[in-house]
Amino acid sequence: MTTIRTATAEQGSAARTIVSRVNTGLFIDGEWTDAASGRTADVVNPATEQTIATIADGGAQDAQRAIDVAAAHQADWARWAPRERGEILRRAFELIMERQDELAMIMTSEMGKPLAEARGEVAYGAEFFRWFSEEAVRIGGDMRLSGDGKTRIFVTREPVGPSVLVTPWNFPLAMGTRKIGPAIAAGCTMVFKPAHLTPLTSFALVDILMEAGLPPGVLNVVCTSEPGDVVGTWLASGKARKISFTGSTPVGVKLLEQAAQHVMRSSMELGGNAPFIVCEDADVEQAVEGAMVAKMRNMGEACTAANRFFVHRSLQEEFAGLLARRMGSLVVGDGVADGVQVGPLVEQKALDKVSELVDDAVSRGADVAVGGGRPQGSGYFWEPTVLTDVDPASDLVAQEIFGPVAPLVPFDSEDQLIQAANDTPWGLMGYVYTTSVERAFRLGEALQTGMVGINTGLASNPQAPFGGVKESGLGREGGTFGIEEFLEVKYLALPRT
Numbered sequence: 001m002t003t004i005r006t007a008t009a010e011q012g013s014a015a016r017t018i019v020s021r022v023n024t025g026l027f028i029d030g031e032w033t034d035a036a037s038g039r040t041a042d043v044v045n046p047a048t049e050q051t052i053a054t055i056a057d058g059g060a061q062d063a064q065r066a067i068d069v070a071a072a073h074q075a076d077w078a079r080w081a082p083r084e085r086g087e088i089l090r091r092a093f094e095l096i097m098e099r100q101d102e103l104a105m106i107m108t109s110e111m112g113k114p115l116a117e118a119r120g121e122v123a124y125g126a127e128f129f130r131w132f133s134e135e136a137v138r139i140g141g142d143m144r145l146s147g148d149g150k151t152r153i154f155v156t157r158e159p160v161g162p163s164v165l166v167t168p169w170n171f172p173l174a175m176g177t178r179k180i181g182p183a184i185a186a187g188c189t190m191v192f193k194p195a196h197l198t199p200l201t202s203f204a205l206v207d208i209l210m211e212a213g214l215p216p217g218v219l220n221v222v223c224t225s226e227p228g229d230v231v232g233t234w235l236a237s238g239k240a241r242k243i244s245f246t247g248s249t250p251v252g253v254k255l256l257e258q259a260a261q262h263v264m265r266s267s268m269e270l271g272g273n274a275p276f277i278v279c280e281d282a283d284v285e286q287a288v289e290g291a292m293v294a295k296m297r298n299m300g301e302a303c304t305a306a307n308r309f310f311v312h313r314s315l316q317e318e319f320a321g322l323l324a325r326r327m328g329s330l331v332v333g334d335g336v337a338d339g340v341q342v343g344p345l346v347e348q349k350a351l352d353k354v355s356e357l358v359d360d361a362v363s364r365g366a367d368v369a370v371g372g373g374r375p376q377g378s379g380y381f382w383e384p385t386v387l388t389d390v391d392p393a394s395d396l397v398a399q400e401i402f403g404p405v406a407p408l409v410p411f412d413s414e415d416q417l418i419q420a421a422n423d424t425p426w427g428l429m430g431y432v433y434t435t436s437v438e439r440a441f442r443l444g445e446a447l448q449t450g451m452v453g454i455n456t457g458l459a460s461n462p463q464a465p466f467g468g469v470k471e472s473g474l475g476r477e478g479g480t481f482g483i484e485e486f487l488e489v490k491y492l493a494l495p496r497t
């Protein structure tokens with residue numbers, strides 16, 4: 001039976017002290033304020049189930065004020081020099097890194113991931129600011145003559161305009177910086193709604209941006225327990241020109257419908273159902289190493305998480321044995337405690353879902369190689385779990401698990417494998433383990449996903465285009481593509497007389 005490692009009294013109180021310094025209001029026009037309704041909401045630590053902060057709970061009235069402010073500042077902000085916008089991001093990058101430990105502590109307290117992973121996310125999230133600080137001064141255009149030589153075709157880029165940013169709870173810093181970074185670089189003002197489960201990291205980020213010189217009114221933040229009211233107000237306002245959303249596919253679909261009313265530019269980073277493929281010629285130990293990262297990063301609560309392990313039948317036993325041993329030896333507990341490798345899930349609902357998915361797979365004949373249950377004690381913990389011979393028709397394989405559970409499905413032929421791997425409405429991430437370059441390309445090209453990791457369990461990189469195909473989304477974040485999402489192309493025709 002897995003035991004939960006708890007934090008010492010000193011670790012707990014150090015975390016509470018840091019969290020208590022975070023501003024907890026709405027942030028509109030450069031000021032922290034209460035919600036117009038006076039409503040508040042609690043933020044809970046998923047490792048202890050204790051309330052760690054009480055925040056302003058915004059509504060439609062606050063949302064309207066936020067978008068009015070963002071719209072009023074758009075023209076001014078667009079005139080700022082690209083270098084100055086870039087310098088703000090660069091300073092913010094440096095401030096984030098100076099406060100890496102503090103931000104990691106806030107993140108672990110509200111979201112649960114182990115401190116070491118939280119520090120890693122802080123560095124990863126900060127990198128988007130450094131990258132886009134460099135992209136701000138590289139916004140380009142084009143000039144050419146029409147074929148008949150009569151017209152100069154002059155193409156430039158402008159900020160798309162006030163942008164609605166909505167982020168999920170699983171990467172509380174990086175999901176924000178991936179959107180705020182390019183929006184600042186491009187010259188867009190913003191209204192931002194972080195997830196209600198993990199708002200504190202975003203609030204700390206707001207103060208860092210202001211300290212770095214972001215002018216008031218450019219970034220406005222409203223957290224809420226009524227996301228439909230707040231985001232709905234923004235999308236219906238007619239003042240927002242862009243939505244960038246990260247979250248689940250059903251919510252993304254709803255927001256696209258609303259955004260269509262004003263024909264808004266839309267970027268959607270939605271759910272995934274990543275296949276993790278271990279071919280017969282794979283280096284099994286390397287594959288297990290990669291599987292640990294692809295599955296267990298963030299307790300499995302990542303859109304890129306390996307969700308279905310297709311293992312060649314000849315390797316299934318060896319792979320399952322090694323993976324189960326590694327999974328079974330992980331230290332589960334409060335993320336601020338020493339040596340913890342696996343934190344809790346984010347909330348009770350998430351735990352219930354994982355529990356249902358595992359029970360269903362087991363009732364359909366899957367074997368539990370390790371884990372499979374909930375450890376005793378408080379906190380939303382689930383044991384690192386490996387299931388073998390999982391029925392491909394199980395919900396565990398068909399749905400996004402978002403937990404530390406690895407279902408193994410054996411395969412025999414490559415054709416059968418490709419068919420099964422692509423048999424899902426999602427297409428975000430895929431992983432392929434093989435020692436053949438030819439097979440790596442063949443499978444990499446055959447997978448209907450926006451990203452493929454070849455002999456690696458981690459592909460996310462601020463310098464690379466992140467995003468999915470099919471129902472995993474629209475557009476790309478990061479890389480040279482990320483800023484394009486916040487820019488509109490303008491063409492000026494100048495006749496040559």
Ligand code: NAP
Pocket residue numbers: 166167168169170171193194195196197224225226227228229231232246247248249251252254255268269270271272302303304400428468472473
């Ligand atoms: P979610 O329920 O869709 O929530 C995402 C965001 O949308 C949150 O800020 C949420 O607010 C808000 N929201 C919820 N209902 C809304 C509505 N009716 N109108 C407007 N906004 C609404 O997703 P989640 O459960 O938090 O996050 C997990 C999902 O995100 C997974 O599917 C995962 O794959 C996906 N994800 C994708 C990527 C990617 O880049 N592709 C990255 C990370 C996560 P509340 O906080 O109030 O619920």
Ligand code: MG
Pocket residue numbers: none
């Ligand atoms: Mg939710």
